[in-house]
Amino acid sequence: MKIVVIGGSGLIGSKVVSKLREQGHEAVAASPKSGVNSITGEGLAEALKGASVVVDVTNSPSWEDAAVMTFFETSTRNLLAYGAAAGVKHHVALSVVGTERLLASGFFRAKMAQENLIKASSIPYTIIRATQFFEFVKGIADFPRKATKYACQLRSSSLWRPTMSPVR
Numbered sequence: 001m002k003i004v005v006i007g008g009s010g011l012i013g014s015k016v017v018s019k020l021r022e023q024g025h026e027a028v029a030a031s032p033k034s035g036v037n038s039i040t041g042e043g044l045a046e047a048l049k050g051a052s053v054v055v056d057v058t059n060s061p062s063w064e065d066a067a068v069m070t071f072f073e074t075s076t077r078n079l080l081a082y083g084a085a086a087g088v089k090h091h092v093a094l095s096v097v098g099t100e101r102l103l104a105s106g107f108f109r110a111k112m113a114q115e116n117l118i119k120a121s122s123i124p125y126t127i128i129r130a131t132q133f134f135e136f137v138k139g140i141a142d143f144p145r146k147a148t149k150y151a152c153q154l155r156s157s158s159l160w161r162p163t164m165s166p167v168r
């Protein structure tokens, strides 16, 4: 099966591509580094030709409120539109556990917008929610002052479960 991983050069995307290839799929790693840009549309039509599944593991270069919202809205709209035109049968996206409870953050408002666009599209989808905690452990250990802040955030988020949580 041809599976295009948008953001396939990133932390998660590179692992997804490896795992899919191990399982015998034709996994294509697509990102600006390989000439595929979900914001401008560059290279998208060509990359998605013949694809059955799109996996969206892109991330915004900026987490500033307006910039991150523009990124996830534009990128998601483009991926869904180009995906529909290419006959993609399933759209998979990675989101974050607790997104709907963290809307004071511009980043999580943008992830919520991404989820809502996917849910409203005509393409069958799966949204996977994972925690982001473990990638921050080294930073927490390196910066004791910040560690206090993160520890407080984690205490107030004690209902979160560090597990993969499929929404659908």
Ligand SMILES: NC(=O)c1ccc[n+]([C@@H]2O[C@H](COP(=O)([O-])OP(=O)(O)OC[C@H]3O[C@@H](n4cnc5c(N)ncnc54)[C@H](OP(=O)(O)O)[C@@H]3O)[C@@H](O)[C@H]2O)c1
Pocket: 006, 007, 008, 009, 010, 011, 012, 013, 030, 031, 032, 033, 034, 036, 037, 038, 039, 040, 056, 057, 058, 059, 060, 061, 094, 095, 096, 097, 111, 129, 130, 131, 132, 133, 135
């Ligand atoms: N990391 C986690 O533990 C975790 C947990 C839960 C959810 N998530 C979600 O998973 C997604 C990926 O996270 P990550 O940590 O793997 O991010 P990352 O390492 O920062 O990777 C981001 C990827 O997005 C690509 N990208 C950036 N701009 C793009 C564009 N205009 N068009 C196409 N691709 C573009 C980058 O490509 P280049 O390398 O070419 O710039 C890179 O491949 C995010 O949406 C995040 O919210 C991550």
